[in-house]
Amino acid sequence: MNIEAYFKISYGLYVVSSVMDDKLNGYVSNTVFQVTAEPARFAIACSKNNYTAEMIQHSRVFSISVLKKETRPDILGTFGYKSGRNTDKFSGFNFKKGTTGAPVLLDDTLAWFECKVVQMVDTGTHFLFIGDVADGDLLNASDEPLTYAYYREVKKGKTPKNAPTYMDTEKMKEQANSTPSDKYNCTVCGYVYDPARGDPDHGIPAGTPFEDLPETWTCPVCGAEKIDFAIQET
Amino acid sequence: MNIEAYFKISYGLYVVSSVMDDKLNGYVSNTVFQVTAEPARFAIACSKNNYTAEMIQHSRVFSISVLKKETRPDILGTFGYKSGRNTDKFSGFNFKKGTTGAPVLLDDTLAWFECKVVQMVDTGTHFLFIGDVADGDLLNASDEPLTYAYYREVKKGKTPKNAPTYMDTEKMKEQANSTPSDKYNCTVCGYVYDPARGDPDHGIPAGTPFEDLPETWTCPVCGAEKIDFAIQET
Numbered sequence: 001m002n003i004e005a006y007f008k009i010s011y012g013l014y015v016v017s018s019v020m021d022d023k024l025n026g027y028v029s030n031t032v033f034q035v036t037a038e039p040a041r042f043a044i045a046c047s048k049n050n051y052t053a054e055m056i057q058h059s060r061v062f063s064i065s066v067l068k069k070e071t072r073p074d075i076l077g078t079f080g081y082k083s084g085r086n087t088d089k090f091s092g093f094n095f096k097k098g099t100t101g102a103p104v105l106l107d108d109t110l111a112w113f114e115c116k117v118v119q120m121v122d123t124g125t126h127f128l129f130i131g132d133v134a135d136g137d138l139l140n141a142s143d144e145p146l147t148y149a150y151y152r153e154v155k156k157g158k159t160p161k162n163a164p165t166y167m168d169t170e171k172m173k174e175q176a177n178s179t180p181s182d183k184y185n186c187t188v189c190g191y192v193y194d195p196a197r198g199d200p201d202h203g204i205p206a207g208t209p210f211e212d213l214p215e216t217w218t219c220p221v222c223g224a225e226k227i228d229f230a231i232q233e234t
Numbered sequence: 235m236n237i238e239a240y241f242k243i244s245y246g247l248y249v250v251s252s253v254m255d256d257k258l259n260g261y262v263s264n265t266v267f268q269v270t271a272e273p274a275r276f277a278i279a280c281s282k283n284n285y286t287a288e289m290i291q292h293s294r295v296f297s298i299s300v301l302k303k304e305t306r307p308d309i310l311g312t313f314g315y316k317s318g319r320n321t322d323k324f325s326g327f328n329f330k331k332g333t334t335g336a337p338v339l340l341d342d343t344l345a346w347f348e349c350k351v352v353q354m355v356d357t358g359t360h361f362l363f364i365g366d367v368a369d370g371d372l373l374n375a376s377d378e379p380l381t382y383a384y385y386r387e388v389k390k391g392k393t394p395k396n397a398p399t400y401m402d403t404e405k406m407k408e409q410a411n412s413t414p415s416d417k418y419n420c421t422v423c424g425y426v427y428d429p430a431r432g433d434p435d436h437g438i439p440a441g442t443p444f445e446d447l448p449e450t451w452t453c454p455v456c457g458a459e460k461i462d463f464a465i466q467e468t
Contacts, residue, residue, distance in 0.1 A: 005345035005372040006274070008300040008379045009266060010246030032243060033265050034398045035279040036358045040240070041398075043277070043362065045269040066242040111239035121355050123364055124270045128277065130357055138239040145242045147381075164268045164275075 006165060011148035015065040015079045015105045016044055017095075018055035024095075024103040025084030027052045028076060030148045031164050032064055040133040042115055045126045047162035051084040056129050060117040061100035065109040067146040073189030075108055076151075077222025080160055081188055099135045110140045126164055157187055180209035184229040189222035192232060240399060245382035249299040249313045249339045250278055251329075252289035258329075258337040259318030261286045262310060264382045265398050266298050274367040276349055279360045281396035285318040290363050294351040295334035299343040301380040307423030309342055310385075311456025314394055315422055333369045344374045360398055391421055414443035418463040423456035426466060 017026030031045035042064065046053045056062050067075070078089050094106040098114040106112070115131030148165070151157040159166045184193040193199065193213075198206040199220055204213060210229065218225055251260030265279035276298065280287045290296050301309070312323050328340040332348040340346070349365030382399070385391040393400045418427045427433065427447075432440040433454055438447060444463065452459055 001367075001370045002372040004375060005300075005347065005370050006268065008246075008345040008372070009268060010244060010379055010381050011267065012242075012244030031267050031269065033245065033267055033279070034240065034243060035265065035362060036360050036398055037400045038359060041357060043279070043357070045267070045277070066239075111242040113239065119355065119357065121353070121362070121364075123275060123277070123353065125272060126270050128269060128355070128362070128364075130355075130362075133235075136235045136239050138236040138242070141238060144383075145244055147244050149378075164270055166271045 007149075007152070009165075011165070013067050013071070013076075013146045013148055013151055015067065015075070015109075016046065016052060016062055017065070017103045017105060018052050018059055018062045019101050019103060020055040020058045023055070023084075024088075024090050025052050025055055026063075026065075026079050026089055026103065026105060027084075027162075028067075028080035028160070029064075029163075030159075035130060041118070041130060042113065042133065043128050043130045045123070045128055045164045047126050047164075049162050053127055053129075056117060057120065057127075059101065061102045061134075062115055062117070062129060062131060063098055063100070063102040063104040064113045064115070065105040066111045068108050068110050068140065068143045069146050069150060070143075071108040071146050073222050075105075076157070077188045077219065077224050079105070081222070081224045081228060106139070110143055110145055111138045112136055180211070182210060183232040184210045185232050186219040186222060186224050187228050187230050188224040189219060191219050191221040193229060241383075241386070243399075245399070247301050247305070247310075247380045247382055247385055249301060249309070249343075250280065250286060250296055251299070251337045251339060252286050252293055252296045253335050253337060254289040254292045257289070257318075258322075258324050259286050259289055260297075260299075260313050260323055260337065260339060261318075261396075262301075262314035262394070263298075263397075269364060275352070275364060276347065276367065277362050277364045279357065279362055279398045281360050281398075283396050287361055287363075290351060291354065291361075293335065295336045295368075296349055296351070296363060296365060297332055297334070297336040297338040298347045298349070299339040300345045302342050302344050302374065302377045303380050303384060304377075305342040305380050307456050309339075310391070311422045311453065311458050313339070315456065315458045315462060340373070344377055344379055345372045346370055414445070416444060417466040418444045419466050420453040420456060420458050421462050421464050422458040423453060425453050425455040427463060 011030035016029040113136035117131045119130040121128040198204040245264035250263040347370035353364040355362035432438040
């Protein structure tokens with residue numbers, strides 16, 4: 001079947017966060033949805049590989065921050081493309097500790113919810129965490145939420161490997177043939193890697209083709225990985 | 235908490251259909267989302283009161299038709315506001331019998347999927363049906379999907395009582411004070427009830443205030459109920 005069909009399904013984009021002992025973490029999720037109104041109950045699909053999934057299983061609480069349409073690239077980069085196992089994602093961002101103990105990201109957040117897990121469903125590569133709303137608020141009534149469609153089509157954003165909606169074709173697009181002079185765009189934050197300039201601040205001399213960058217090289221702006229870059233369309 | 239916070243969660247709008255023996259039915263859903271990519275697996279939240287829920291429990295198959303932004307009001311009215319227990323919702327619409335046996339609505343459909351249920355989760359008032367994609371296709375690459383936000387904010391649509399996102403406040407808005415001369419809009423299809431004209435085709439004489447319409451009266455265009463009308467803003 002034509003896998004473009006999957007891109008007609010609508011999603012928002014959220015930072016889902018949790019806590020374990022004194023560690024806080026969160027990740028960018030597009031699968032947040034209400035499953036019942038009475039009680040107000042949300043379900044989220046979370047990759048078993050996510051550090052946050054480990055935290056939610058342990059603490060049985062999570063928070064949801066609804067991101068606004070023009071969310072800062074570093075928020076998407078940090079929460080969507082870095083791992084909390086080796087980064088304190090919340091450092092440098094405004095957040096509060098909620099009544100459940102879960103951190104709630106406040107930057108670029110239109111509304112937030114805190115949930116207490118009532119069911120955990122193993123759906124294969126992902127858990128569905130189902131939680132009742134314990135607290136929440138509207139922070140910004142006027143701005144529109146960031147949608148997955150807007151992120152993909154306007155921001156040219158891609159889907160992290162852990163997302164339920166990840167498509168291998170996106171990886172394939174990465175492997176398009178290129179020439180040593182091609183510029184590459186960070187699909188997370190829009191930073192342009194220009195081989196003529198290189199990335200001297202991070203030890204990459206001018207004249208280094210994108211292909212020759214070490215696999216450990218990351219976007220100097222948002223921390224996205226090499227795989228998250230796409231050839232600049234000319 | 236401010237319940238407007240819930241309206242910042244993004245959803246699409248879909249017709250989810252199923253089959254039981256020789257009966258076909260479908261309903262308008264806003265809670266359709268992919269939960270894993272490998273295998274391609276969807277979850278849908280479905281009210282236990284929905285006739286379609288009964289069918290899915292029996293046949294363990296369902297289809298998803300992704301509605302386009304400018305979906306015909308009679309599709310939303312028929313699939314969203316009528317009950318398949320006493321209506322053949324598919325009569326008069328284009329659909330096909332899928333490989334699973336579930337009907338697939340084709341009118342105003344951008345893309346469709348057929349799923350075989352692999353898990354059923356009882357979340358209280360609703361079931362979560364989790365199904366693997368058996369078939370599907372993209373019918374229209376260029377049009378945008380209908381989103382719940384567009385339906386609510388632009389179309390002034392409301393949420394059926396069985397939706398996971400149903401809010402009592404919407405009911406309250408219905409009960410706003412009104413005068414016998416007030417015109418009322420059908421929030422499903424936009425039809426205007428004008429007391430000066432009445433609805434003679436359905437036995438409602440001119441001069442009948444909206445308040446005096448029998449509770450059994452429905453929208454002559456799309457079949458929405460009285461509760462689905464709102465006072466026309468002037």
